[in-house]
Structures are given as structure tokens and as C-alpha cells.
Amino acid sequence: MPGQVQSIARAAAILRLLAGGSGRLGLLEIARALDLPKGTAHGLVRTLQDVGFVEQDKTSGKYQLGAALLHLGTSYLDVNELRSRSINWADPLAARSGEAVRIGTLLDSEVLVVHHVFRPDDTLQTLDVGALLPPHATALGKVLLAYEARGGGFGELVPYTRRTLASPRALARALSAIREAGWGSDIEEMTVGEAGIAAPIRGYGGLVVGAIGISGPVERVCDAHGQPRVTLVTHVREAARAVSRDLGGRGQ
Amino acid sequence: MPGQVQSIARAAAILRLLAGGSGRLGLLEIARALDLPKGTAHGLVRTLQDVGFVEQDKTSGKYQLGAALLHLGTSYLDVNELRSRSINWADPLAARSGEAVRIGTLLDSEVLVVHHVFRPDDTLQTLDVGALLPPHATALGKVLLAYEARGGGFGELVPYTRRTLASPRALARALSAIREAGWGSDIEEMTVGEAGIAAPIRGYGGLVVGAIGISGPVERVCDAHGQPRVTLVTHVREAARAVSRDLGGRGQ
DNA sequence: CAACAGTGTTCGACAATGCCGACCAGGGTT
DNA sequence: AACCCTGGTCGGCATTGTCGAACACTGTTG
Numbered sequence: 001m002p003g004q005v006q007s008i009a010r011a012a013a014i015l016r017l018l019a020g021g022s023g024r025l026g027l028l029e030i031a032r033a034l035d036l037p038k039g040t041a042h043g044l045v046r047t048l049q050d051v052g053f054v055e056q057d058k059t060s061g062k063y064q065l066g067a068a069l070l071h072l073g074t075s076y077l078d079v080n081e082l083r084s085r086s087i088n089w090a091d092p093l094a095a096r097s098g099e100a101v102r103i104g105t106l107l108d109s110e111v112l113v114v115h116h117v118f119r120p121d122d123t124l125q126t127l128d129v130g131a132l133l134p135p136h137a138t139a140l141g142k143v144l145l146a147y148e149a150r151g152g153g154f155g156e157l158v159p160y161t162r163r164t165l166a167s168p169r170a171l172a173r174a175l176s177a178i179r180e181a182g183w184g185s186d187i188e189e190m191t192v193g194e195a196g197i198a199a200p201i202r203g204y205g206g207l208v209v210g211a212i213g214i215s216g217p218v219e220r221v222c223d224a225h226g227q228p229r230v231t232l233v234t235h236v237r238e239a240a241r242a243v244s245r246d247l248g249g250r251g252q
Numbered sequence: 253m254p255g256q257v258q259s260i261a262r263a264a265a266i267l268r269l270l271a272g273g274s275g276r277l278g279l280l281e282i283a284r285a286l287d288l289p290k291g292t293a294h295g296l297v298r299t300l301q302d303v304g305f306v307e308q309d310k311t312s313g314k315y316q317l318g319a320a321l322l323h324l325g326t327s328y329l330d331v332n333e334l335r336s337r338s339i340n341w342a343d344p345l346a347a348r349s350g351e352a353v354r355i356g357t358l359l360d361s362e363v364l365v366v367h368h369v370f371r372p373d374d375t376l377q378t379l380d381v382g383a384l385l386p387p388h389a390t391a392l393g394k395v396l397l398a399y400e401a402r403g404g405g406f407g408e409l410v411p412y413t414r415r416t417l418a419s420p421r422a423l424a425r426a427l428s429a430i431r432e433a434g435w436g437s438d439i440e441e442m443t444v445g446e447a448g449i450a451a452p453i454r455g456y457g458g459l460v461v462g463a464i465g466i467s468g469p470v471e472r473v474c475d476a477h478g479q480p481r482v483t484l485v486t487h488v489r490e491a492a493r494a495v496s497r498d499l500g501g502r503g504q
Numbered sequence: 505c506a507a508c509a510g511t512g513t514t515c516g517a518c519a520a521t522g523c524c525g526a527c528c529a530g531g532g533t534t
Numbered sequence: 535a536a537c538c539c540t541g542g543t544c545g546g547c548a549t550t551g552t553c554g555a556a557c558a559c560t561g562t563t564g
Contacts, residue, residue: 012303051264073325074382130326
């Protein structure tokens with residue numbers, strides 16, 4: 001594969017940096033973080049500003065992400081096949097299971113949430129479409145990792161709770177168990193008191209392109225033995241199959 | 253201001269094209285639309301693909317927006333000062349008025365919705381955060397236009413309904429009336445049966461940085477004379493002032 | 505069945521392009 | 535008032551990306 005266009009790759013790095021960091025960044029901070037000369041960074045940032053991908057706070061001079069990105073992001077949702085096919089099945093799943101439903105896909109070894117249906121009750125919930133979840137500590141993420149072709153080493157496995165799978169060996173075992181069973185779960189591995197169940201979504205050719213899952217309080221998601229309830233597992237797997245069928249895949 | 257970085261400007265144009273068009277586009281369509289040689293367009297698109305801003309449908313070969321943009325877009329929401337300050341005031345406004353609340357800002361002569369609170373009833377509504385609204389046919393848009401520094405000519409004023417302000421003269425009159433009154437409305441100018449009320453949000457230095465408004469069925473938003481209800485107008489203007497105060501502006 | 509009209513993709517040579525480093529200009533702090 | 539820090543500018547060099555033609559492939563058409 002021939003070389004990349006340098007300036008575009010650098011511009012993307014700047015945007016990722018701004019998205020990841022604590023919001024606003026100064027020009028020199030950007031230049032230092034990417035190991036670029038001041039002048040070069042300035043040129044890149046200024047054209048990013050011209051196209052609306054970056055805004056500058058006039059008082060502090062610092063830079064932040066721009067409004068044009070918001071529209072591009074939602075435009076992506078409109079085109080995304082995985083999301084559009086899932087929508088019809090996510091709502092029934094939320095209704096049947098009584099829990100929140102999320103659909104995610106792998107992006108740079110993280111889980112990108114592309115759709116989110118709130119838990120049917122009226123509790124206050126924040127929409128996390130567009131959020132990135134840690135793959136090793138969520139049911140969605142582990143399912144996606146299990147079927148990921150590029151089985152390279154995982155990133156650093158930060159432990160969120162005592163039950164997080166923080167060692168590569170434990171994670172690899174869990175992934176092969178998921179491949180065996182065709183679904184996966186996480187029990188208080190990301191936040192205490194929360195559990196989740198997920199199953200893979202296959203696209204054209206049987207390739208896994210995403211995952212659908214529910215998550216909620218551990219006492220509702222799991223039975224008396226601390227295992228995910230069979231009825232919920234069935235619901236999730238059926239939803240995953242339905243979406244896969246819609247996508248033209250073989251559906252598990 | 254010295255020249256732009258050509259390749260970044262072109263890359264941004266490609267992304268805008270993909271966002272605006274009907275989703276997927278072929279390489280030649282992109283090249284033709286931007287008047288670029290095939291090879292050049294390919295290089296740009298390929299690096300956009302490498303950084304995740306563009307995806308390629310393997311079967312058709314066509315290109316579409318990529319997943320990385322979704323995360324960038326929502327990251328923008330997290331940083332956006334206008335949105336974060338508005339959130340606390342949008343919910344009460346929705347509750348008091350009983351209508352849907354939206355907060356918008358001007359982007360490229362269009363209205364970008366940065367926050368959206370559903371109407372309190374349980375009707376089915378779609379979240380339009382990230383959507384672009386026509387400025388001349390919505391209360392939010394007309395308020396933003398009225399206080400826009402760069403008072404250049406408006407784009408083409410497409411008529412949506414019979415009551416849309418489609419002539420530059422009528423629109424200019426409406427805008428100066430808004431400046432006079434400090435708030436604006438639209439009555440069946442975008443969709444029949446719908447009306448809206450909006451007021452400007454001022455940031456540091458008194459500059460208008462956004463607008464907040466409600467919208468709903470014309471029979472609820474307007475009184476017997478077909479005019480916006482005074483109580484609703486007051487609620488909207490108070491909310492706008494509150495947000496402005498939070499932003500450090502003078503609040504009207 | 506062959507010629508064709510479309511794709512998306514690769515390659516290499518030229519030179520235009522954007523990179524780099526040093527140089528300005530303003531603000532805050534010592 | 536001298537100093538640091540910031541963001542912004544300018545011009546020369548050569549690295550960089552652009553460009554057009556050629557390639558591989560698919561589906562259609564004569």
C-alpha cells in the first residue's frame with residue numbers, strides 16, 4: 001500500500017488528540033504532543049479551523065474540536081448499515097428484556113457505540129451513542145474481540161473493578177469460551193453492580209461486523225447462581241440473529 | 253491569512269460531499285464533483301480510509317463516512333460550552349412550556365442543532381442533535397441570522413410551505429423586527445402545523461453565539477389571534493438570558 | 505464470445521506544495 | 535522594564551503530494 005498523505009494523517013492525529021485530551025489544547029501542546037515544529041502545527045490547525053473542524057477560543061487562544069464534526073458524525077449514523085438494520089430489533093429487545101440495549105462495533109481496538117436504547121423504566125440515563133467503551137471489560141467488547149480477525153495482542157488491560165479481566169491469559173480464555181458458546185457476558189467487570197450480555201452480529205459473508213447487548217443491574221441480569229439468566233441470553237442471541245439476517249449474513 | 257494546506261482542504265471537501273450526498277459515492281463521482289484527477293482523489297480517500305474517516309464497502313467499492321467521525325462528533329459535544337451551559341436550562345424550559353426545546357448555532361449559514369430535549373409527552377420523536385436546519389424557515393435560524401455579524405446575502409431561500417419567507421426583502425424585514433423585539437418566531441414556515449419561538453444566547457462580550465427555542469403544534473404555541481403566546485415567549489427569553497448569564501455574557 | 509465501458513488501483517517523474525526554522529508581536533508574571 | 539510564555543508570520547529548500555497514463559477487474563453489450 002503506497003504511502004499516506006502526510007498532512008491528512010497529521011491533521012487526523014490532531015483531531016484525535018483534541019478528542020482524547022481534556023478538551024482545549026494550546027498550539028504548542030499540540031506541536032509537542034505530535035512532535036511537530038510550531039510553524040507546521042500552526043499551518044495544519046489553521047486550515048482545520050478554516051474548514052470548521054477546529055475552533056479557537058478567542059480569549060485563551062486554545063483550540064478545540066469544531067462544529068462541523070458534529071454534523072459529519074451524525075451523517076455517519078444515517079449511512080451506517082449496522083445501525084439502521086439494528087434499530088428495528090433493538091427496541092423489542094429492550095422491551096422484552098427490560099434493560100438498556102446497546103449496539104457497538106470495533107474501532108481502533110475500542111468499542112464504538114452506534115446505537116443505544118434506554119432502559120424502559122424512567123430512570124435518568126445519558127445517551128452514549130458515539131462513546132468508546134473498553135473492549136476487555138464489557139460484554140460487547142469481549143464478543144467483538146473474540147471474533148476479530150486480527151488477533152494481535154490487546155492493549156493495556158486497565159482494571160476497573162476487582163472482577164475485570166486484567167491479564168492477557170484470562171482474557172484469551174474468556175474469548176475462546178465466547179467463541180465456543182456464541183455469546184458473552186460481563187459481570188461487574190466494568191462497574192460494580194452492573195452486568196451485561198452480548199452476542200455477535202454477522203454481516204455479508206459471515207464476518208462479524210458488530211455486537212448487540214443488554215446491560216443492567218447484576219441482580220436483574222443474573223440469576224441466583226450469579227450466572228446470566230437463560231431467557232435474557234436467548235433474547236439477545238435472537239436479536240443478534242435477526243439483525244444478521246437483515247444484513248445479509250448467515251446469522252450465527 | 254496565508255494559504256491553506258491544500259490536501260486538508262480537499263479532504264474536508266470530500267467529507268462534506270459524502271455527508272451531504274446520498275450516502276455512498278464512488279471514487280470517480282468524488283473526483284468529478286471536486287474536479288480532481290482520479291489518482292489524486294484516490295490518494296486522499298485512501299488516507300482518509302486509513303485514519304478511519306472513510307469506509308469502503310468491499311462489494312460495491314463505493315466510499316462512505318467512517319466510524320471515527322462519530323466519536324469526534326460526540327467529543328465535540330462534550331467540549332462545547334454552549335451545549336454544556338444550556339443543558340441545565342433546557343430541561344426546565346421544556347417542562348414549563350410543554351414543548352420540545354432545541355439549541356442551535358450557526359454553521360456555514362445553516363443551523364446546527366447542538367442540544368435537543370424532547371417534548372414532555374410520550375410521543376415518538378427523533379433526536380436531531382447534529383442535524384442542519386434551514387435558517388430562513390425556523391425561529392432558531394432567523395434569530396441567529398438577525399444577530400449575525402457577517403450580514404452578507406442569504407443563500408437561496410427555498411420555500412417549504414406557503415408561509416416560508418422566500419424573498420430576501422421579506423426576510424430582511426423579519427430580521428430587523430427580531431432585532432427590535434429581541435426574539436423571533438416561525439409559524440408554519442418550515443412544516444405546516446408547526447410553530448416555534450426562539451431567543452438569542454449571548455456569550456462573552458455580548459456576541460450572539462447561539463439560540464434557544466421551543467417548537468410544537470401551532471395551536472399550542474400560538475393564541476387565538478395566531479400570535480405566539482406571551483407566556484411562552486417569556487419562558488424562552490428567560491431561558492436565553494439564563495444561559496447567557498452562565499456563559500459570561502450580558503444576557504440580552 | 506470478444507470488445508467495450510465502466511470501475512478502483514498502482515506507478516513514477518516532475519514541480520508545486522507544504523514543511524521547517526528563525527523571526528515578529530502581544531500578555532502576563534517576576 | 536526585562537523576561538518568559540504564548541500564538542502568528544514569512545521565505546527558502548526539498549520533501550511531498552499531485553498528476554496522467556497504464557493496469558486489473560467486472561459486468562454489459564454488440
